Amino acid sequence: MDTRSLTFFLSLCDTLHFGRASEACHISPSALTRTIKQMESTLGVQLFERDNRTVRLTREGEHFQAYAREALIQWDVIRNSLLEDAQELQGEISVYCSVTASYSFLYDILNKFRRQHPKIEIKLHTGDPESAIQRVMSGTDDITIAARTDTLHNSLAFKHIATSPLVFIAPQQDPQLDAILQGTIDWSAVPMILSEEGVSRKRIDQWFKAHQAKPKIYAQVAGNEAIVSMVSLGFGVGVVPKIVLENSPLATRVRILAIQPELQPYDVGLIALKKKRQSPLIAAFWSQTG
Structure with missing residues (x-):
């Protein structure tokens, strides 16, 4: 199954900017525009109101956004549940963190993880830490290493790694x-x-x-x-x-x-959607910290 179009759609929902969304998805703005137009044509409704300066979700777009997020979560759950009986886990995990987090915490986690699960591929994205939680909630990435917010959304799971003043x-x-x-x-x-x-x-x-x-x-x-x-x-x-x-x-x-x-101080740790924690791949990564 090709779920990329849903991922592209959710990225645009989060940024409301074709340039930033296409950069996050590693495609050209024109390719993103074509994908959205194809989705709108298939659904028979307009998902976004857009002009030269702004992009806004329509009411139909907001409804489809909720569906797209749930669909991606359920796809990951069923796809990875099929791997539970496999002798060796394989697949892909998308991880997002800041550059500092990548060499402060991620190196030790991946060093152990790669030895235990060599067939699981890690897709690493680095950038502004303030985007981390939203990327996980939108489904753009599976896991992030980030500071826990004072009011963490109830759909998210958090696992402590370190405290930083x-x-x-x-x-x-x-x-x-x-x-x-x-x-x-x-x-x-x-x-x-x-x-x-x-x-x-x-x-x-x-x-x-x-x-x-x-x-x-x-x-x-x-x-x-x-x-x-x-x-x-x-x-x-x-x-x-x-x-x-x-x-x-x-x-x-x-x-x-x-x-x-x-x-x-900062409470730094792993953050992922609770529903995605059911995935054997995510669970294996989650277990790498104390």
Whole structure:
């Protein structure tokens, strides 16, 4: 069975952008457009309203989105259940994580997993960690390594791997910034470099609100590695998971600030749809962590 068209459709549902969806699916925008038009022709309804600037799901598209997600989950379950009696598991698992997670956690997991299940292929995608959970929920990827959100959706399963503090970082040497950071800090005078969205952004926003402080946001970026880079260049103060800093080639160019009270740490682990945990392949991967 060819389920790629459903995967392409769900990717477009999540991004509402033909360029980003086609990039995530590793096809051209024109190929994605043809796929969607063929689906609409087969179904006899319009799934998306689109013009030169926006893409929106129609009411029919929202109904089909629910069907497509359930269909892909059920397909994976039945396909993999047929492998349970096989002497050796085989097939494919799609994994998504940030670059930092790929060498901080994934290497050890895959090193053991590949020895035990050499016929299971791993399709690895790396990118912005804030996209991780949505990619799993949409069916684009089977498993992700990511930070647990404060309110994890009840359709998702989580397995703890590690805890990483969230830390404030600043350039190693910046006399002007050092003067601002002395004593009681006036956060409205501190240029901040923060994530656009996600767990760390929600926690720093809550932290500032609790301290009745209005930060001076210099830049909002996607990806923690970019925050470390901008801070090392002297653009301001950032907030990143400590594990990102420890694995960064720029770690010696920044310093951790002793800001109190500390931010709530990251709880990093495997995340997958509960329904997909029934798959022997997913279960085998899941068992690789403690």
